[in-house]
Amino acid sequence: MAKVGIMGAGSWGTALSLLLYSNGHEVTVWSISGEEVEMLSREREHKSKLPGVKIPEDMRFTTDMEETVRGKDFVILAVPSTFTRSTAKKMSPFVEKGQILVNVAKGIEETTLMTLSEQIEEEIPQADVAVLSGPSHAEEVGRKLPTSVVVGARTKETAEYLQKMFMNEVFRVYTSPDILGMELGGSLKNVIALAAGMADGLGYGDNTKAALITRGIHEIAKLGVKMGGAKESFMGLTGIGDLIVTCASVHSRNRKAGYLMGQGKTMQEAMDEVKMVVEGVYSTKAAVALGKKYGVDLPIIEQVNAILFEGKNAKEAVYDLMMREGKAEHNAKPWN
Numbered sequence: 001m002a003k004v005g006i007m008g009a010g011s012w013g014t015a016l017s018l019l020l021y022s023n024g025h026e027v028t029v030w031s032i033s034g035e036e037v038e039m040l041s042r043e044r045e046h047k048s049k050l051p052g053v054k055i056p057e058d059m060r061f062t063t064d065m066e067e068t069v070r071g072k073d074f075v076i077l078a079v080p081s082t083f084t085r086s087t088a089k090k091m092s093p094f095v096e097k098g099q100i101l102v103n104v105a106k107g108i109e110e111t112t113l114m115t116l117s118e119q120i121e122e123e124i125p126q127a128d129v130a131v132l133s134g135p136s137h138a139e140e141v142g143r144k145l146p147t148s149v150v151v152g153a154r155t156k157e158t159a160e161y162l163q164k165m166f167m168n169e170v171f172r173v174y175t176s177p178d179i180l181g182m183e184l185g186g187s188l189k190n191v192i193a194l195a196a197g198m199a200d201g202l203g204y205g206d207n208t209k210a211a212l213i214t215r216g217i218h219e220i221a222k223l224g225v226k227m228g229g230a231k232e233s234f235m236g237l238t239g240i241g242d243l244i245v246t247c248a249s250v251h252s253r254n255r256k257a258g259y260l261m262g263q264g265k266t267m268q269e270a271m272d273e274v275k276m277v278v279e280g281v282y283s284t285k286a287a288v289a290l291g292k293k294y295g296v297d298l299p300i301i302e303q304v305n306a307i308l309f310e311g312k313n314a315k316e317a318v319y320d321l322m323m324r325e326g327k328a329e330h331n332a333k334p335w336n
């Protein structure tokens with residue numbers, strides 16, 4: 001049995017707490033919100049985020065960060081990516097040298113273009129930072145539906161330790177040394193999910209969605225490999241796997257925000273309606289900047305950026321994508 005601290009009592013933090021609890025671990029869950037802690041301790045259910053999923057009486061919720069972090073075998077960071085750095089900064093005094101921290105959020109910092117694990121390492125240099133990512137909607141993990149993810153770590157030992165801690169008959173965990181590729185796949189897929197939602201909102205069909213997913217992962221992989229990620233990560237669970245689930249699922253807030261924009265709402269109206277942080281909006285700006293920095297052409301991502309921040313009409317963006325100069329799909333094989 002391990003002692004686990006979980007930072008963030010939203011959908012994903014709660015679902016992962018339940019998973020680790022069911023694996024026999026002792027779980028303490030932190031939230032910044034006293035109201036959320038009080039509600040979860042009383043109701044024993046996250047009615048707005050994981051309705052119908054019961055939370056055991058001996059799972060502890062608290063606003064005390066020190067209690068959640070100090071002396072734990074590992075700590076999960078499950079706050080939305082826009083709060084990862086500020087949360088890490090506050091956690092730092094309680095983290096021991098070599099303590100394992102597992103980031104499960106997805107995003108890139110707009111101002112620095114840093115991944116989340118890079119931000120955590122900057123704020124908590126003494127930590128052993130790992131990531132968990134893949135196609136895993138909290139609503140389905142909470143209902144114990146079979147799910148497969150990847151744990152990435154700096155050492156094989158940490159990755160295999162975490163694999164053992166999380167894995168069970170409904171939650172399969174692979175290991176990977178490619179933290180960078182995993183994090184780029186996990187954050188950039190949210191930009192393509194916005195585009196897929198927009199296509200749905202415009203009333204386009206399965207052909208359009210398949211094209212966005214396929215050409216979307218092509219863009220993500222092109223940039224990600226140039227930045228140092230492994231191609232296999234983009235072709236695996238944390239790349240194409242996560243992209244498929246996010247573009248297809250009713251649970252995806254990025255797809256939903258895109259859908260509302262496809263129907264004519266502005267970015268702000270869509271974000272207000274979704275009511276949760278739409279991380280793809282922030283990742284879009286970062287992705288465009290990374291494309292420029294690494295000299296990689298990102299046509300879909302650039303059109304999403306134009307819709308979000310330059311007031312471009314979504315239909316016009318699709319037209320512009322379709323009417324780009326004709327190209328070869330790839331150059332992997334020479335012509336005869």
Ligand SMILES: NC(=O)c1ccc[n+]([C@@H]2O[C@H](COP(=O)([O-])OP(=O)(O)OC[C@H]3O[C@@H](n4cnc5c(N)ncnc54)[C@H](O)[C@@H]3O)[C@@H](O)[C@H]2O)c1
Nearest residue numbers: 008009010011012013032078079080081083105106137138
């Ligand atoms: N929901 C999912 O299915 C899922 C799956 C995989 C990964 N993720 C990733 O996990 C992360 C968290 O997602 P979520 O769905 O649990 O989000 P959420 O919006 O449901 O939860 C947010 C949590 O963060 C807390 N919070 C709010 N403001 C804060 C602040 N200023 N500082 C610190 N904490 C604050 C809230 O109190 C709450 O506990 C995201 O990066 C998301 O992409 C989510």
